[in-house]
Amino acid sequence: MHALPHDHTGTRIKRLRLERHLTQRALADLSTVPYSTLTKVEQGVTAATPYVIGCLARALRVDVATVTGQPYVTELRADELDVLIRPIREALDVYDLGADPEVTPRAHQLLADDAEALLVAVRAGEIKQVAGQLPALMQESTTAAHLAPGRDGWLLLASLYRTAYDVASKLGYFDLAALALARMDWAAERGSDAVFGGMYRYMRALTYLRDGEYRTGERLVALGLRTLEQADPSREREVVTGQLHLGAAVMAGRSKNAGLAEGHLVEAERIAGTTGEAVTVHHLAFGPTNVKVHRVSVLAELDEYGEAAQTGRGVSVPADWPKSRRSHHYAELARAQMWTGDFDASFQNLLRARKAAPQQARYHQTVRETYAGLEAARRRLPDSFLSYGSWLGASH
Numbered sequence: 001m002h003a004l005p006h007d008h009t010g011t012r013i014k015r016l017r018l019e020r021h022l023t024q025r026a027l028a029d030l031s032t033v034p035y036s037t038l039t040k041v042e043q044g045v046t047a048a049t050p051y052v053i054g055c056l057a058r059a060l061r062v063d064v065a066t067v068t069g070q071p072y073v074t075e076l077r078a079d080e081l082d083v084l085i086r087p088i089r090e091a092l093d094v095y096d097l098g099a100d101p102e103v104t105p106r107a108h109q110l111l112a113d114d115a116e117a118l119l120v121a122v123r124a125g126e127i128k129q130v131a132g133q134l135p136a137l138m139q140e141s142t143t144a145a146h147l148a149p150g151r152d153g154w155l156l157l158a159s160l161y162r163t164a165y166d167v168a169s170k171l172g173y174f175d176l177a178a179l180a181l182a183r184m185d186w187a188a189e190r191g192s193d194a195v196f197g198g199m200y201r202y203m204r205a206l207t208y209l210r211d212g213e214y215r216t217g218e219r220l221v222a223l224g225l226r227t228l229e230q231a232d233p234s235r236e237r238e239v240v241t242g243q244l245h246l247g248a249a250v251m252a253g254r255s256k257n258a259g260l261a262e263g264h265l266v267e268a269e270r271i272a273g274t275t276g277e278a279v280t281v282h283h284l285a286f287g288p289t290n291v292k293v294h295r296v297s298v299l300a301e302l303d304e305y306g307e308a309a310q311t312g313r314g315v316s317v318p319a320d321w322p323k324s325r326r327s328h329h330y331a332e333l334a335r336a337q338m339w340t341g342d343f344d345a346s347f348q349n350l351l352r353a354r355k356a357a358p359q360q361a362r363y364h365q366t367v368r369e370t371y372a373g374l375e376a377a378r379r380r381l382p383d384s385f386l387s388y389g390s391w392l393g394a395s396h
Helices: 007-021 024-031 033-041 050-060 064-068 073-078 080-094 108-123 127-147 151-170 174-190 193-210 215-229 235-254 258-275 286-302 305-313 323-339 343-356 358-362 365-377 383-392
Strands: none
Touching: 007 033, 007 050, 007 286, 024 050, 024 343, 033 050, 033 073, 033 174, 050 064, 050 193, 064 365, 073 127, 073 215, 080 127, 080 151, 108 127, 108 323, 127 151, 151 305, 151 365, 174 193, 174 258, 193 215, 193 235, 193 365, 215 235, 215 258, 215 365, 235 258, 235 286, 258 286, 286 305, 286 323, 323 343, 323 383, 343 358, 343 365, 365 383
16 A cells, blocks of 8 residues: 555656657666666656756756656645745746835834744744745835835845745745746845855755756856855855855765765865854854754765765754754655665654654655655555655655
């Protein structure tokens, strides 16, 4: 008995392959994915890693989201999240129309306090709450920025666009996430803030990581580091610089460049030694803990799953760490443990990922792919496992 029906990543790959009149051997050759791996992924016997998905998506000339089935529309509709996406898109679209005559914005500090609260809430995993409140605040802050152009107004707007990116990417609306990033860059330029410019390039690089376009992502990281050099020396600049190195380390790991990945991790570790735990600085959660967590991710990307699992078990997550980051770490650790055959430990970490940030975990690709791998590997599924699959929803 299975918790989920058979429209999984492997079946989508097979369907796309047949639509292009490709044999399994031909797709394996085009993508450089081993033939045996491709056949097992299509059959649902083996979970697809992000690297394999990226290779196959490029060979099939589709977005990664087409292969993974994101956004997960059925579940979004059931959670009444789908209706919250269009207002966000509309609020992003009015960025250059000037002040809205029907909007009377509140004082800047009140807007800034609300924007900060949304940053905190999205990291607490309260995606639905943030998605519901964000559009009106973006509209109000857009009018405020146009009525009284100045650095603070534009950077407030850039922060809200960043939150729109967070919501869209967590829910699998990657086209909307890309639009939000473009708006973030537009506002940050008007605020003349090099640190925000570096953050924009970090987040944009992550979109290329997700799409398997590692060379472009690495170029964005390099540009982001050069942009940050233009900022005045500060702890804030160091935090964003360190986070860029962490993103670059994962990028290098997924492209199977272990030496480059290690170089970025070492530099991030050096920076974290000077900044300490900087959880609230731009809400990046940078610091020694985040370096350790990213090392787990890098090892998994390099297919060093045993070492990733061992390293992950030694990570102690601080009590004040954002629930969203905690959930992501548990998902990464579960993935590594699934590949080592430690299925019980893997499932326990999937449960931890759900407990930490249920709204995020439900739409997290790693959670779904790991669950699919566990389901394929276990002939007898306990009720708790089946219940988890039912909670995840109708497709994976």
